[in-house]
Amino acid sequence: MTSCMGFSYTVAAVIMLSSTLIFFGIVYTSYVQSNENIANANQKLVKSIYDLENTHVSITGYYYNSSSSLFIVNLTNNGSQVFNMSMANVLINGTMVKFNVSGPYLFPLQAVSISFKEPAGTYSLEIVMPDGYEIFREVVS
Known part of the structure; x- marks a missing residue:
């Protein structure tokens, strides 16, 4: 045992x-x-x-083309980041809208134009870059 x-x-x-x-x-x-x-x-x-x-993108101007109902917004990159503009977002009054951009990338010290179709009026514009940087502006046609 x-x-x-x-x-x-x-x-x-x-x-x-x-x-x-x-x-x-x-x-x-x-x-x-x-x-x-x-x-x-x-x-x-x-x-x-x-x-x-290292991101500093600013709206340098905008205008409204009444014949085509397009807002054209000019952006300038004064920072050191490069952005793929197809990954950016444009919001009008908090709603995402489709937009066209004059170039696929926004390089440092470069300018691009963003255009989107909206009727004449006053809008709160927000542009969100791919890294989360946001630009706010009230646009009036």
């Missing part, structure tokens, strides 16, 4: 030790993965802050 009892204690100890090692292996893997996710998120945050701090 004693030899069987000693064997069962040994088997129980081996099972407990194995279970503990497996448990800590799973916990450690999860810990490493979560730290990696946090580090990646921090890198993206730093890049986003850098992009926003």
Whole structure:
């Protein structure tokens, strides 16, 4: 009986030790993965802050073409970021509208024109650049 009892204690100890090692292996893997996710998120945050701090796009003027019902808005990039204008958004009174742009990219120290079709009136214009930078202006035709 004693030899069987000693064997069962040994088997129980081996099972407990194995279970503990497996448990800590799973916990450690999860810990490493979560730290990696946090580090990646921090890198993206730093890049986003850098992009926003180096963005300065301004509306240099606008006019309304009554024959075509088009608002034409001129933008100038005085910052150091390059923007893919197909990823920008134009909102009129809080509603996204389709727009055309004179060039696919807005490079530093470059100007582009955005045009959108709206009837004559007074509108709140918001242009949201791909990095989240927003430009607000009230436009009147």
